[in-house]
Amino acid sequence: KAGVTQTPRYLIKTRGQQVTLSCSPISGHRSVSWYQQTPGQGLQFLFEYFSETQRNKGNFPGRFSGRQFSNSRSEMNVSTLELGDSALYLCASSPSDRHNSPLHFGNGTRLTVT
């Protein structure tokens, strides 16, 4: 079974631009979550989608948004990029949105904002 696929792997953007990251979950998984990893803050929850509905959102500004499509694929968008948005963005999928359904992570998209 193919794992979680994130594209692109690396991205360089300029302050003020916007960016869209893509995630294809494991086949059959209906829940997709997004996390941001930075050296200073560690792994932080962005949002979770299940069956195209946002189930939960972390403490991030409205510049961070996401969506999920009917095939469970998900995208996240960051508008008006800031230097502090430079991070590894990780997508994770699971069969359900229940607490005891472990998340399976992709290898992430490394975003650099200059």
Place this chain on the structure above:
Amino acid sequence: DQQVKQNSPSLSVQEGRISILNCDYTNSMFDYFLWYKKYPAEGPTFLISISSIKDKNEDGRFTVFLNKSAKHLSLHIVPSQPGDSAVYFCAASGGSGSARQLTFGSGTQLTVLP
């Protein structure tokens, strides 16, 4: 406010010996705990989990212990192998009725020496 803490940034053990990684949490609403392993340039890989109704869960060389009264969990790896060298994250989720949102510790770098 760090709700999940891994106080040891690094740990070195000899091949064949036991590795013990520790994690403390402060939020008594957490009821599901997970351990992830992360290699450089890859996403976290799910290792093992435990529900708050249990105090021990085993999977091969990996055992997780949960002490609810102390709000402490630990991951034991026996015997340790050089391929286990990675960053280990503990994560917590909960409680029932709340939307899932994993809270991660800052990670412990495990080095297994041959």
